[in-house]
Amino acid sequence: MFGYLRQKDVVITLTKYEFKLRYRGSIFGVAWSLLAPFLLAVVLYMVFRNLFEMVENFALYMLVGIFVFRFFSIATSVGMHSIINKSYIVTKTNLRREIMPLTTTLSYSISSFLEIMILLPIILFFGVKIGPSILMLPFVHISYLIFVFGVNLILSALMVYFRDLNQIWEVIVNIFFFLSPIVYPKSIVPTNLLSLYMLNPITNFIELYRGIMLRNEFYVEEYLIATLISIITLFIGQIVFSRMQRRFGEVL
Amino acid sequence: MIRLENVSKKFRMPSEKRCTLFEEIVSFITGKRGYVEFWVLKNVNLSIRKGEVVGITGPNGSGKSTLLKIIAGVIYPDEGRVEVLGKITPILELGIGFNPELTALENVRLYGALMGMSRKDIERKIEEIFRFAELEKFRKMKLKNYSSGMYARLAFATAIATEPEILLIDEVLAVGDTSFQKKCIAKIKELKNNGTTMVVVSHSIDLLKEVCDKIYLLRDGRIYSESS
Numbered sequence: 122m123f124g125y126l127r128q129k130d131v132v133i134t135l136t137k138y139e140f141k142l143r144y145r146g147s148i149f150g151v152a153w154s155l156l157a158p159f160l161l162a163v164v165l166y167m168v169f170r171n172l173f174e175m176v177e178n179f180a181l182y183m184l185v186g187i188f189v190f191r192f193f194s195i196a197t198s199v200g201m202h203s204i205i206n207k208s209y210i211v212t213k214t215n216l217r218r219e220i221m222p223l224t225t226t227l228s229y230s231i232s233s234f235l236e237i238m239i240l241l242p243i244i245l246f247f248g249v250k251i252g253p254s255i256l257m258l259p260f261v262h263i264s265y266l267i268f269v270f271g272v273n274l275i276l277s278a279l280m281v282y283f284r285d286l287n288q289i290w291e292v293i294v295n296i297f298f299f300l301s302p303i304v305y306p307k308s309i310v311p312t313n314l315l316s317l318y319m320l321n322p323i324t325n326f327i328e329l330y331r332g333i334m335l336r337n338e339f340y341v342e343e344y345l346i347a348t349l350i351s352i353i354t355l356f357i358g359q360i361v362f363s364r365m366q367r368r369f370g371e372v373l
Numbered sequence: 374m375i376r377l378e379n380v381s382k383k384f385r386m387p388s389e390k391r392c393t394l395f396e397e398i399v400s401f402i403t404g405k406r407g408y409v410e411f412w413v414l415k416n417v418n419l420s421i422r423k424g425e426v427v428g429i430t431g432p433n434g435s436g437k438s439t440l441l442k443i444i445a446g447v448i449y450p451d452e453g454r455v456e457v458l459g460k461i462t463p464i465l466e467l468g469i470g471f472n473p474e475l476t477a478l479e480n481v482r483l484y485g486a487l488m489g490m491s492r493k494d495i496e497r498k499i500e501e502i503f504r505f506a507e508l509e510k511f512r513k514m515k516l517k518n519y520s521s522g523m524y525a526r527l528a529f530a531t532a533i534a535t536e537p538e539i540l541l542i543d544e545v546l547a548v549g550d551t552s553f554q555k556k557c558i559a560k561i562k563e564l565k566n567n568g569t570t571m572v573v574v575s576h577s578i579d580l581l582k583e584v585c586d587k588i589y590l591l592r593d594g595r596i597y598s599e600s601s
Contacts, residue, residue, distance in 0.1 A: 138483050
């Protein structure tokens with residue numbers, strides 16, 4: 122079922138060139154891509170800062186939330202096109218088709234990891250101490266990556282048959298932005314709705330990154346739940362993809 | 374070894390192209406079927422032994438490429454069984470995934486990976502690929518500055534370097550100028566002598582007669598045997 126994960130060479134090569142072509146080797150390319158989330162953070166900070174004075178370091182709190190959410194929003198909105206944009210590979214080679222959403226997810230996860238690393242000096246600048254729990258960051262990121270890959274498997278397969286899915290998905294991503302504790306603290310969610318609220322897996326991930334980066338805490342239980350959800354998402358994604366991919370060769 | 378038993382493939386020819394969720398919902402409610410069905414392949418039986426070279430010819434739209442894609446596993450048959458033993462390398466088109474913004478060397482690595490070569494094998498074969506393509510001097514050049522002939526030569530040289538057990542070739546046997554075409558055919562014969570199983574699709578009967586053990590004719594989705 123996951124046999125393609127053993128085809129390391131082609132995955133590494135495709136990811137490498139996808140990453141390379143995205144930035145075209147220019148350091149400015151990276152800088153430009155960071156401008157948007159920082160500006161968004163500034164605007165949202167202006168709007169919400171008086172509302173949530175009880176949150177310590179609200180600017181950093183929001184910044185981490187935005188950067189963590191960004192991986193999900195960008196990697197899925199690009200990843201959902203990974204099959205239709207590489208239709209020539211699907212119709213002309215016998216490469217396992219899961220590899221296309223996989224390499225897109227991987228290359229964006231690398232970008233995202235670097236972006237989150239850029240936040241560290243900013244966090245230090247604001248006087249927050251970063252402790253040894255930072256070592257858990259890669260593990261959280263891998264768990265998050267598995268979740269995004271699972272979502273991309275579903276989206277990229279559906280996209281082959283429903284070309285207007287990207288319009289719908291854009292709206293869904295926006296809804297998720299406000300259903301996640303990015304611009305407000307989790308504590309404002311009514312307790313009777315909290316269990317429903319926590320069904321959003323991104324909430325868990327945002328809290329995990331924040332714990333590590335701003336409070337030097339690693340929440341083991343939340344991590345295990347998040348990882349379990351990621352793995353379940355991956356299995357569902359794989360099943361959906363396997364069923365839908367049979368007709369890719371004709372439809373594309 | 375390749376064996377096809379009663380393989381049939383139905384294609385849906387859309388009478389109206391429907392590819393959005395919105396259109397899908399509309400037609401579900403109105404109950405209209407937006408396509409006509411027709412059989413591209415009907416009860417195709419084919420058995421190819423290891424090391425055998427088989428040619429397939431036939432008029433346009435007779436199902437040659439579809440047959441090759443079914444063997445390659447790109448398309449699944451609606452009826453019948455396909456059995457393939459060995460690692461397949463399909464060359465259905467040359468230079469898949471070639472990116473004009475990358476250099477020739479990078480493109481060889483990318484294309485080689487897509488054709489199923491390991492990174493180690495690619496590095497080992499790079500010299501050979503550029504020598505065969507006669508492009509040693511243009512390794513670092515971006516592909517967008519290549520002429521179409523150079524492009525085809527590089528693609529063919531890379532594709533053929535994969536050391537396939539089973540090679541499927543769709544109309545790409547001879548590219549470039551006459552002398553390079555001769556080289557391509559010589560290379561195919563060399564692979565044949567090394568025991569590579571091959572299925573070659575072409576319109577050129579002369580070319581097929583030169584390299585194939587057996588030639589089949591495909592017409593209206595049915596296969597006919599022809600002595601070679």
